[in-house]
Amino acid sequence: MTEDLTLTITRQINASPQTVWRCLTEPELLVQWFAPKPVEITEVEVDPTPGGIFHIVMKVPEYGEMRGPSGCVLLAESPTRMVWTAALGPGFAPNPPHTNPDDFYMTADMRLEARDGGCFYTATALHATPQAVVAHEKMGFYDGWGTTAGQLAELAEHYQDSP
Structure with a gap:
């Protein structure tokens, strides 16, 4: 039997998959939901193409800045x-090993399915x-x-059908 190395959350969002995709891939929208408040995203760069960059910097109250290496988009199907994944950088280049033994790389798999007049969002972290x-x-x-899934739903529902 294979051990499950995933963590998953799901959410039904009252917005189209196209709108949720915009919230996931447009930096000015991603910055508004991708960290649980009061955490702030201070930098974001996303190129939703295979080999493209996925990079965020978070400012966590009472902790400071969380700045890891840039990640790599493995799959982008709009x-x-x-x-x-954080294990690779842009262009599929391997990121160096962590120096802190408590740190880990993960892969994020975000799926958007048209369902019940909206979008069924599944976010899985693979370890x-x-x-x-x-x-x-x-x-x-x-x-x-x-929390971020709720923030995504609120944002996507606000931007539903806007250009």
């Missing part, structure tokens, strides 16, 4: 799926080891990613 899964859960995966 408006249904985007997969990116290399059971220890990374536990560490991500302890960091507050379900609260954090659940």
Whole structure:
């Protein structure tokens, strides 16, 4: 039996997959929902093409800036799926190993499915080891990613059908 190395959240959003895709791939929209408030995103760069960059910098109250290496988009199928990883940088170049043993790389798989007049959003974090899964859960995966899914829904519903 293979051990499950994933963490997943889902959300039904009252907006089209095209609108949710915009919120996922347009930096000026992504910055508004991708971190659970009061965390702020201070920098964002997204190129939703295979080999493109996925990079964010977060400012966490009472912690400071979280700046990791740029990630790499592995798959971009507008408006249904985007997969990116922190293990690789832009152009599929490997990122250097972490120097902190508590850090881990992960791959994010964001799926958007037209359902019930809106978008069924599934966000999955894939990890290399059971220890990374536990560490991500302890960091507050379900609260954090659940909060951001709610922020995404609110933003997408606001931008629904806008150009």
